Amino acid sequence: MTTVKQLNQHWTDLYFHLHIQHQEKISHQVIRIMQLVDKRDEVSVKDVADLLSVTQHTASEHVKRIIEKGYLLKKRHPDDERKVILELTDSGRAVLFRNTSLDEDKLQAALDLMTPEERATVSEAFRLLSEKAKSCTSS
Structure with a gap:
């Protein structure tokens, strides 16, 4: 087994044995979007589209559903009111933690x-x- 395969096996073992019990039904795609917003500064709908390899319209629909769940907010960029950036809500941070952390x-x-x-x-x-x-x- 190569080192990469070993590390992947160890990681999946860690996650399997130590993950948090999930409380909500949430798709992997939603988690990926929320991780993007959490890990990067100033994420836009275009960034979400690039992440998922979908159109901006499709990404916008995904973002709209996550906003409706109360996990994301859209905010105007403080330096450029024309830009809209995404931000996790406190509820979104909690859901993301439960679905990605140990x-x-x-x-x-x-x-x-x-x-x-x-x-x-x-x-x-x-x-x-x-x-x-x-x-x-x-x-």
């Missing part, structure tokens, strides 16, 4: 089984991988 109690229980050196190694490995991932082109 359960902190379960994660802490796993960390408690490690030595301080093992915890430091895991923390440094995740920090480094996260840092390098941010420099990759992805959506």
Whole structure:
């Protein structure tokens, strides 16, 4: 097994065993849109269209449904009133967290089984991988 395959297997194991129990029915596409808004500054409907490889009209319909659920807001750009940017609501942040993060109690229980050196190694490995991932082109 290559390192990439091993890392993917470890990641799926981590998520399977440590994920938060989902409370709402929400599509993967909605989560991806919400992640885009969370992880990038000044996200527009065009950015959503690019992420999903759909027309701006289709992206606008997706965004409209997420706004209706109370997870996103449209706001005018503070420096250019012609631009509309998307923002997560508090409810949207909570839903996104529940659907993309690990359960902190379960994660802490796993960390408690490690030595301080093992915890430091895991923390440094995740920090480094996260840092390098941010420099990759992805959506």
